[in-house]
Amino acid sequence: MDNYFIHTFELSYRTTLEDILELTDHKLVKINGEYKSTKYVDCGLTIISRRCKKEGKDGKGNHKLILIVNPSKLIKPGSFSNNITCGDDFEIALVILDKMISSLFLELELDDFKLSRIDITNDVHNVPESIIQEYILIMRKMSLSRGYRPNTELEKNTPEFRCEDSFNVCNVSQGAEFVAYNKHRASIDQGYPQEVLYSFEDTMRVELRFSRRYINRETKGLSTSEALLYMYLSRADLVKKYYDAMFRYRTDLCYVSERWQGLLIEKWYGGKKKARKLKDYIKKLSDMEIHSETALYDSYNTKKVRTRTPSVLNDIGFSPIPIQQNTASYMSPLDIVLGFSESKKKDKCYKFIKHSKGRKKVIFRYEDYRIHDDR
Secondary structure, eight states, rough: OOOOOOEEEEEEEOHHHHHHHHHHHTTTEEETTEEOOTHHHHGGEEEEEOOOOSSSSSSSSSSEEEEEEEEHHHHTTTTTTTOOSHHHHHHHHHHHHHHHHHHHHHTOOOOEEEEEEEEEEEEOOOOHHHHHHHHHHHHHHHHOOOOOOEEEEHHHHHHHGGGGGGGEEETTEEEEEEEEEEEHHHHHTTOHHHHHHHHTTEEEEEEEEEEHHHHHHTTTTTOOOHHHHHHHHHHHHHHHHHHHHHHHOOOBBBEEHHHHHHHHHHHOOHHHHHHHHHHHHHHHSSSSSHHHHHHHHHHHHHHHHHHHHHHHHHHHBBBBSOOOOOOOEEEEEEHHHSSSOOOOOHHHHHHHTTTTOOOSSSEEEEHHOOOOOOO
């Protein structure tokens, strides 16, 4: 869980457009309907002015001065990687930011701004691109808890969108959004330089994006600098809390191909008729267009059986959702890959598949792939 870091956060200060232009010495350039300056982007700061969606009732004006901050670049200008590894580093970044604000906007300091967004991030390295795609396709089939829904805005508005490269779930009432995506592929799309592309090879990025609604609830009564430090120190717990609530069923089970699912059922589940019914249910889940809840309702008529069926597979030890593109025989549980739990010492599915004759496809046990690197 220590791998989670704050990638960016957003600060806002409400006032009039005239005041913003005066504060920024009229150096903002109008781009696509908003005033913007990227002069300090390599130092971790992007300056924007936007019109508020709602008219203010407090007389403070109808525009916002927005600062988009990359704390790692505050520590090491121009960097594309995380440079903050502890609370002391983050506090240093906040001191640097406060000094930048005071020098750029003579009348303002950090605590004059409101924290309006924060992105907590984890770069999961050493996951082959084909396996990243498998995890994303599996997550897309997982049943979500009430209040959580897929955010399909990106795929609707991006003609070249690839469903195997991105998974996105939001909870509007909470004001939070969970995203997992192929960071190397995204870096190519964004035109990053070659040395940066290399650093993101075989990397699955996970982000939890908190909006003002969530932040205000978590940091009530704190100043902006205190809220930022609280969010940093609580980052792992906040991500895990959202992740645990997001999916309806267990996420600590391994994933195996449809073929191995059938063999494991034959080995550890008694009764030919029940086993055949269970394999039919799993076969439906091998279709990328069929959701896990849909397959369950299509396969079993009674609520009692539909409730019991996932428990049967829990006891065997693997998820009912098979590996979608059949690129591997076995994949570690999502919880382990994302850093939410340690590896299981007694994973009977892994042991059975590993030592079986005739296995041709790769076994992805993340513990074996996770090695130290300098990224």
